[in-house]
Amino acid sequence: MRKGAGRTVLELGVIVAAFLLLSLIIGIYRTPDFIIFCIYVLGFNLLYGFMGRLSFGHMLYLGTGAYAVTLFTEHVSHNPFLAILAGVIAGAFIGVVLGPIIVRTTGACFALINLAFNQIGYFLVLVAFSKYTGGEDGMSTTFAKIGFMNFGKKPVIFGFALFCLLLTYYLLKKVTTSPFGLLIRSIKENETRVKFLGYNTFVYKWITFILSTSIAAFAGALAILNYGYVTPSFIDPTRNVEVIFATLIGGPGNLYGAIIGGVLYMVISNYLASYIPRWEMFLGIALLIVVFRFRKGVWGYVSDRLKLKAETA
Amino acid sequence: MISTIAYGLTIGAILYIVSVGLSLTFGTMRIVNFAHGFIYTIGAYLLISLLPFTRENFFLSALIAVAAVIPISYVIERFIVRRLYGVSIDYAIIATYAVVLIGVDLIKWIWGATPLSLSDPIGKDISLPFVTLPLYRIVIILISILLAAALWLFFKKTVVGKIVVAALEDKDAVRSLGINVDRYFAYVFVLGSCLAALGGVLYSPITSVHPYMGSMILLISFAVVIVGGLGNLRGTFISAFVLGLVMAITGRYWGPAAETMVFVVMAVALIIKPIEV
Numbered sequence: 001m002r003k004g005a006g007r008t009v010l011e012l013g014v015i016v017a018a019f020l021l022l023s024l025i026i027g028i029y030r031t032p033d034f035i036i037f038c039i040y041v042l043g044f045n046l047l048y049g050f051m052g053r054l055s056f057g058h059m060l061y062l063g064t065g066a067y068a069v070t071l072f073t074e075h076v077s078h079n080p081f082l083a084i085l086a087g088v089i090a091g092a093f094i095g096v097v098l099g100p101i102i103v104r105t106t107g108a109c110f111a112l113i114n115l116a117f118n119q120i121g122y123f124l125v126l127v128a129f130s131k132y133t134g135g136e137d138g139m140s141t142t143f144a145k146i147g148f149m150n151f152g153k154k155p156v157i158f159g160f161a162l163f164c165l166l167l168t169y170y171l172l173k174k175v176t177t178s179p180f181g182l183l184i185r186s187i188k189e190n191e192t193r194v195k196f197l198g199y200n201t202f203v204y205k206w207i208t209f210i211l212s213t214s215i216a217a218f219a220g221a222l223a224i225l226n227y228g229y230v231t232p233s234f235i236d237p238t239r240n241v242e243v244i245f246a247t248l249i250g251g252p253g254n255l256y257g258a259i260i261g262g263v264l265y266m267v268i269s270n271y272l273a274s275y276i277p278r279w280e281m282f283l284g285i286a287l288l289i290v291v292f293r294f295r296k297g298v299w300g301y302v303s304d305r306l307k308l309k310a311e312t313a
Numbered sequence: 314m315i316s317t318i319a320y321g322l323t324i325g326a327i328l329y330i331v332s333v334g335l336s337l338t339f340g341t342m343r344i345v346n347f348a349h350g351f352i353y354t355i356g357a358y359l360l361i362s363l364l365p366f367t368r369e370n371f372f373l374s375a376l377i378a379v380a381a382v383i384p385i386s387y388v389i390e391r392f393i394v395r396r397l398y399g400v401s402i403d404y405a406i407i408a409t410y411a412v413v414l415i416g417v418d419l420i421k422w423i424w425g426a427t428p429l430s431l432s433d434p435i436g437k438d439i440s441l442p443f444v445t446l447p448l449y450r451i452v453i454i455l456i457s458i459l460l461a462a463a464l465w466l467f468f469k470k471t472v473v474g475k476i477v478v479a480a481l482e483d484k485d486a487v488r489s490l491g492i493n494v495d496r497y498f499a500y501v502f503v504l505g506s507c508l509a510a511l512g513g514v515l516y517s518p519i520t521s522v523h524p525y526m527g528s529m530i531l532l533i534s535f536a537v538v539i540v541g542g543l544g545n546l547r548g549t550f551i552s553a554f555v556l557g558l559v560m561a562i563t564g565r566y567w568g569p570a571a572e573t574m575v576f577v578v579m580a581v582a583l584i585i586k587p588i589e590v
Contacts, residue, residue, distance in 0.1 A: 054403040101580060104587040107402035108345035112535050113583065116576040119532060123573040238528070241414070244407060278422065284414030291408045292396070 008173060012166050019162055029154050035161040036222045038262035039168050043215025044243045049252035050176055051208050052188030056240050057114030058216055060121045063235025065091045065217025067133060070141045070230040078144035080151055084221045091217020095210035103205040118237040126232045138231030157226055164222055168215060172255055184208050248290045251297025260298050315444045317565045323450045325557025326457035331512035332534035333549055334505025340481045340544020342498055343402060347409040348389050349509050350527030351416040352382055356510025357517040358424055371434030375514045379507050386506030390499050420524045428523035453515050461550055477501055481544040529572060536579040
């Protein structure tokens, strides 16, 4: 038990060190973006990597968090912590409501139903409720200062985002190594057998779905804290491929993989994209390569190599 | 109101043509073929490029465009989809989505991103009691009904059709009869792709042609398949026309909501009759 705890602390330390190093390389102003995207990938990975349900509409949950935070600060309170809490609750709420419809399906149906709901959400934000959401222009917001937590300052956001990433990582570590985590991985492998053992798989799938939507909304809320404004691009269904690509390239079904994938995707899209003239085609070809030749992702590749080395040594 | 209904039937006809292919591939292989939407788009673009060569003969160009899709869809089937049968549905979704990304970018490269528009190929109106409609719309509806009849004959009377219907019911049983199911899947895939291209070709004079035109129609077709039942051809026919009418009637009262309403219907259908696959 103590050994396990020590290992977790070590892992958290590695993450902190890695992002501090990253902030030295790319500057502290851009790092929070990377960290927040990693939180989003972690939430998506719980659903796809661990439970084997590919959502093609996860932007909906990110956007729910983003818009909930903005609307909360506009109409209720400028307290950043309450606002983030409101965003997470909104994400959990949408998971509770849509879950019973969505989690009964698997495979292609699951992917596309998420996408369909994402489309509805995008429409609601862009057209139906444009009076409240600012429509295509979006809207900006401000957060109040609480003590030393002044979210107008980038280093504070960096620290807070990193803290949130560690929190999410720790939570997911606990969840995925618990009996609950074992069960959702069994659902990925063979749901019928899990049902046969007497488990009500629907409830487990629903809870996992709610966790995943809440984490996505958490990431959306933090993104607003970072940017200070919200636009429909936070809920745009065409951006769903980003998180899928990040999860695949990092290595699905692994927490480290999610973080590596998140950082890699952000590096590619932020720095490489300006040098690649046909960005969409590049992304498509990269996806095909990952699907056909590189299924385990970067982390899977690295850990296989390490295992091989350990065996030969 | 009558013209709204006629418009709805036109959309329904297009939806039927596009979604019957999706229903077949989805029903047999359990693969959602995102590339279906790309094929729909490329059909419309091929039509536009072919028009100058056929002296603006719309129907000849349409025919060539649909035929030209056969090799494209065969390549997609042979090199991407076939390698993923039975491996994992998720990888198939991602791989066909990758095809869409590449294909859409190719379209933007070749034809540019600005929307193009076509004029009505017939250009005549027909006067019915109470209402005057463009003849072209009537032609679309007639084509879709003829197609439904042809497909019905194909699945009832030909051996290939019967094998596909049997595979929709139970793939493994058909395989155990010594039939190479995968080869028939390839036929179904190409047939479905041709229908997608036909849908794109027929709809292009009504709407504008742009690189992303396929993504929304793919989602709506998917809703058609869900509401009609996976691999259920009669259900697909009915739900295509019903959802077409839903779109037209919603669009009459609140334009931007037309497409969203389809997904609301789909959600309701899923609540009433959940799919547990």
